[in-house]
Amino acid sequence: MFESLVSFVREQYKSNEFIPLHAPIFSANERDYVMDTIDSTFVSSVGAYVDRFEREMAAYVGSQRAVATVNGTAALHMALKLVGVLPGDLVITQPLTFVATCNAIAYCGAEPVFIDVDRTTLGLSPKALEQWLDEYAYIDADGACRTLADNKNVRACVPMHTFGHPADLDGLVDVCVRWNIALVEDAAESLGSLYRGRHTGTFGSVGVLSFNGNKIITTGGGGMILTDEVVGARAKHLTTTAKIPHPYEYVHDEIGYNYRLPNINAALGCAQLEALESFISAKRALAARYADYFNNSDLYFVREPEACKSNYWLNAVICQDRAQRDELLKTTNESGVMTRPIWALMNRLPFHHGARAGELPNAHWLEERVVNIPSSVIPDLCQ
Known part of the structure; x- marks a missing residue:
């Protein structure tokens, strides 16, 4: 049934070899810049390229400050600490996400609360978020959001911009402001994506990016914290072993x-x-080709939400049911064209058994149906 899709993908990539889901592409200056660090001997945690990368990334996304980290998970862990997440706190997030989102919550000793997603964005639903808060939380005399049942502090909310498509940020910001919950954006997948003309990762108190090998740009591994100047200075201090500057002494204050x-x-x-x-131009051009291909298909191609510009990091289709999903996965992978199902819901994982959650009809529906298809940058489409 899906042999024509295999042929279509091979036509785009002009290859009869194995086609991965998302491979990095290197253009002009990667080798020169890397060799420059080797020649300088500054290959580790101090060097001009770290400062430059932070400065240029902040300018690109429109953030006051950007702080580079070893990976996106570390950036998210630090982001949660920066907004005050403490052991025993609750952090609201979506069940339809990569496991790193929830791992960072666990690193803080906090507990996740899983709230449903919207089918249009694949991201955390403001409506579902407000419904859960209305039913299970209150604002105390000090203005803190707490649970009615056990008085736990609901400290933060972490939406994830799934596959590069922005979540409903207007709605999420509104709910978080009214309930006095810190908004931390997991923008790991959405570098270059815009919500109403503004870059994802810059709407909350803190946002994070990832530069893993499978992201739209890569540093091999790496992440970035996006925030304001004050919080950024704090982030830089904590991520560099809390060392006080000194010509030669080792002084750490926390x-x-x-x-x-x-x-x-x-x-x-x-x-x-x-x-x-x-890269974004090429990925959007590929997405347009996919959209045309699936236009008369019984598979639904996931398009960018209204008023958004997505980077289309990973293209995705929604199948009619799980049986069709499984057939698609089997046919394509056996033909050397890599496809992947969306992640298993986080609340299904054994270490989150019994975690608090709202009703999750959309997350369950999508888990049964979503498949990612090859999304690597095609050089001929770059402008």
């Missing part, structure tokens, strides 16, 4: 984290960032 991005990785990131706009 427990810190060695979450620094090495200079050699930042060099790769600087070169990749130079090509980001051409």
Whole structure:
């Protein structure tokens, strides 16, 4: 049934070899910049490329401050600490996400609360969020959001911009402001995506990006914290082992984290960032081709939400049911064209058994049906 899709994908990539889901692409300056760090001997956590990468990323996304980290999970862990998440607190997030979102919550000793997603965005639903808060939470005399049942502090909310498609940020910001909950955006997948003309990751108190090898640009591994100047300075201090500057003494004023991005990785990131706009152009062109292909199909191609510009990091289709999903996965993968199902819901994982959750009809529906299809940048489509 899906042999024609295999042929279509092979036509786009002009290849009869194995086609991965998402592979990195290197353009002009990656080798030169990386070799420059080697020649300078500053390949580790101190170097000019780290400063440059942070500065240029902040300018690109429109954030006051950007702080580079060793990976996106470390960035999210630090983001939660920066907004005050403490052991025993509750952090609201979506069940339809990559496991790193919830791992960062666990690193803080906090508990996740799983709230349903919207089918149109695949991201956290403001309506479902408000419904859960109305039923299970209240605002105490000090203005803190707490649970009615056990007086737990609902400290933060972490939506994830799924596959690069922005969540409903207007709605989420509104609910979080009214309930005095810190909004932390997991924008790991959405570098280059815009919500009403503004970059994802810049709407909450803190946002995070990822530069893993499968992201739209890569540093090999790496992440970034996006925030304001004051919080950014705090982030930089904590992620660099909380070391007080001194010409030669080792002075640390609190427990810190060695979450620094090495200079050699930042060099790769600087070169990749130079090509980001051409990558986005190519990925949007590929998405347009997919949209045309699936236009008369019984598979629904996931398009960018209204008033958004998505980077289309991973293209996705929604199948009619699980049986069709399984047939699609089997046919394509056996034919050497990599496809993947969406993640298993986080509340299904054994270590989240019994976690608090609202009703999750959309998340369950999507889990049964969503498949990612090859999304690597095609060089011929770069502009």
